Amino acid sequence: MISRPGQGRMKARKSMRYDYKKIEPKWQKVWEDGKVFRAVDGSDKPKFYGLVEFPYPSGAGMHVGHIKAYSSLEVVSRKRRMEGYNVLFPIGFDAYGLPTENYAIKTNTHPRIITDQNISKFTNQLKKVGFAFDWDRVIDTTEEDFYRWTQWIFLKLFDHGLVYRDKAWVNYCPSCKVVLSNEDSQGGKCDICHSDVIQKSKDVWYLKITEYADKLLEGLETVDYPENIKQQQINWIGKSTGAFVNFSIKGVDEKLEIYTTRPDTLFGVTFMVIAPEHPMIDKYADRIANMDAIEAYRKECAKKTEFERTQLVKDKTGVKIDGFTAVNPVNGKEIPVFIADYVMMGYGTGAIMAVPGHDQRDYDFAKEFGIDIIEVIKGGNMDECAYTGDGEMVNSDYLNGYTNKKDSIARMIEELEKQGIGRAGVQYKMKDWAFNRQRYWGEPIPIVHCPHCGDVGVPYEELPLKLPKVENFEPGQDGESPLAGIESFVNCSCPKCGRPAKRETDTMPQWAGSSWYYLRYIDPKNTESLCDRDKMNYWMPVDWYNGGMEHVTRHMIYSRFWHHFLYDIGVVNTAEPYAKRSAQGLILGPDGDKMSKSKGNVIDPLDIVEEYGADTLRTYVLFMGDYGAATPWNDRATKGCKRFLERVAGMTDMLTEDKASPAMETRFHQTIKKVSQDIENMKFNTAIAALMALVNDIYDAGAVNKEDFQTFIRLLCPFAPHLCEELWEMTGGEGLCSLASWPIYDEAKTVESTIEIGVQVNGKMRGTITIPRDCSKEEAIAAAMEIPTVKKSTDGKKIIKEIYVPNKIVNIVAK
């Protein structure tokens, strides 16, 4: 070890050397003026398309969470560029949305103005952190030349029969006055304002995403997503296989169709239940004797939010329909029909066959209403609860004796089809995508309602259908869109017949623009198509997409659906848009709670940039913990990262022309390997730890070869690029550090010639030996036996076994 340079001198120099307030703006200007991070079209180089979820430009500005979300691919992209790739790392703004509109209403300012202000605020923040985005490709989903193509895709979907309009029970938010998709109303709460969602009958535009359910499932097998993300998408799509069965209704010429995953339990059916909204009730209202009671029950259900409906898991309620009964098609038995709110209109056919012996909900209901319970699968106790396990089929005629569920289901479906009373079928939990919103700040839906021709698409050449400028953005009465009040917009002529017609006044949901934005980055200024085909062939698919776990089901499934559709109609060149997906963990407040304005624990990234510098911020958000895990913010630890960067700057006092020692050379090669691999595996925390450890070793050595120092600078550059540019320039590096080559390691030089390994006796550590790498067992055992403590603990004992795992461990088993 060499003694350290004089401390006083170091102190003075260091503060001068690491003047982040001077360094950071300097290099940001160099990068921007030189368009250093521009993606090049028509390059011969291999490409890398790194995508981060573009932000919603809220008035609050950025959050450290945004910084963490972008930092991963920022580092990967910078590394790729240094490795010689042509990199596309773009950013844009997903700017349509309710918060802006609500703020506009509150402040009586046009959402356009607010959006522009917020975008410039975000842009300023992003630039101050030094992200290597290609600023020539910024997109904004609310701009005409962008949403023109969002509308274009909608029209293509419409032309291909994937858009339909229906009166439906929808999730409706009385506070936002808007129809919500199931995705936007989870838990019965509005995703935007968190108030209770109610059920309302409305005109709804649907996109037939269910038609793509199987393709979305199959596509998952071709992409590199983490297992938990795949699983979430699989659960969301919720495919189940089973059968549709028709039950005839006594006295009327009507079949009641149900869906079941266990058709083999048909002999155990003792009643049926239909959803309160089931159309059959109104159809036969005149034959139902207790219509009053049924109406009363329906009213009660409508009052309940979906959340309340799903909360009452235990107590089953319902009303027996007094007017018709059903017939079990396999045994001719007459069974009662109930309405009950534990059956949902939105899944299957809105009607079920109830098998109380083998479904807990049906069991609870049967107990409540005193209905027979028949055992058809052996193994449970019908007096206690429903038996949902496997077992031998009983009381089931031709199914008796079957013990395998697969076989009995197959046999039953065969019978159903033979007798013409049912068929095999599949169901999805995922429902069609409710696509309209009664709001101003969104893409107008390009449809004209003609009294003669019906719903007609706006001609493609008339796109964009511009969002008109209005004075008043408040939703109209009964949740009508603000656009409904603008006569000049509403009244038009039918594109087909030319006669007077009216425009659709609803707008698209926020998910529309984000469903295809990644394509526009490839060719943001194109006026002829949404993206040039050659450019697409070069850049697509997105190589790596990072974002939040909260977008894994909604945004990602919607955009995969659109992309699959565009692929089917020949617009894009790949079936799947994203080859690889990763997700960052949350940054929690210093108190360990989720950051929120109301808790007052939000960290503003610009405060950190001001106090510690952008490089410290960037390094800390990646160093703070496992990238995928939620980690609390720690201001002290932030300071630790700054200390590290100061020590890096301080190394310029130790530069020498002397060659590094063999040991130090090994350390460098090890670090290059470690950092390179860790970045690929998103283990940024250990990559930074490895850099810190190397700095510690260099400080211990007291000197560092100048070229080695430049190697170090290049490794650190993706994390702390401003400082590294400065040190690169200071040490006479050619060009920009950001464009320098990524260091390459020599595998042979990553290993020491002699290594220290542990020695155990009976599995207990007794010491270590230093031996040549890959040395023989004899040599290692002999060295191990020389250790006094090993001698002592084996003394007088018989050595039964000597285990030597080369370069790992010696274990001596003695008795």
Place this chain on the structure above:
RNA sequence: GCAGUCUUGGCGGAAUUGGCAUACGCGCUAGACUAAGGAUCUAGUCCGGGCUUACUGGGUGUGGGUUCAAGUCCCACAGACUGCACCA
């Protein structure tokens, strides 16, 4: 209820995938430099015993198992988080 992830010092977290548990950082303790330190540097820091040297016992949520060897694999239990949820 179903599915998935997880539980390691005072704290955030490492552990090349079965081979020296606690790397790196924070904090803390002592010291140095200071007029001063919430700056910087040095040494120490899993818990306990020990002539504080040598050495030694215990230790990765709990209990068991496999193995020469378990934070890592298997079984059971407890707890935390995330997503879905009367999905027929």
